[in-house]
Amino acid sequence: xxxxxxxxxxxxxxxxxxxxxxxxxxxxxxxxxxxxxxxxxxxxxxxxxxxxxxxxxxxxxxxxxxxxxxxxxxxxxxxxxxxxxxxxxxxxxxxxxxxx
Numbered sequence: 001x002x003x004x005x006x007x008x009x010x011x012x013x014x015x016x017x018x019x020x021x022x023x024x025x026x027x028x029x030x031x032x033x034x035x036x037x038x039x040x041x042x043x044x045x046x047x048x049x050x051x052x053x054x055x056x057x058x059x060x061x062x063x064x065x066x067x068x069x070x071x072x073x074x075x076x077x078x079x080x081x082x083x084x085x086x087x088x089x090x091x092x093x094x095x096x097x098x099x100x
Contacts, residue, residue, distance in 0.1 A: 046071070050078040 036044075042063070049059045060071040072079065 046075055047078045050075055051082065053082075 046059055046063055049062070050056070056068050056071055059075075060068040063071060065071045
């Protein structure tokens with residue numbers, strides 16, 4: 001899914017994405033997709049890009065941020081998780097090499 005860059009006024013006028021078409025074919029209530037705001041989709045999109053190692057400049061540009069520091073400040077939680085994963089991967093690699 002590619003989300004277009006939207007102005008704040010267009011985002012506020014389109015408060016929620018309608019998932020009725022997708023939900024119409026689902027019988028069980030617990031399997032239906034939740035309604036999610038455009039702002040929520042924006043955050044999800046950015047977090048997914050970061051988790052897939054898309055460089056922060058690209059993520060920042062797609063979000064329309066003038067400075068990458070804005071993106072880094074807002075999405076630091078995703079970056080911290082990636083740092084923990086990198087640390088764990090390095091630890092596993094080093095411990096495997098030492099014990100071999």
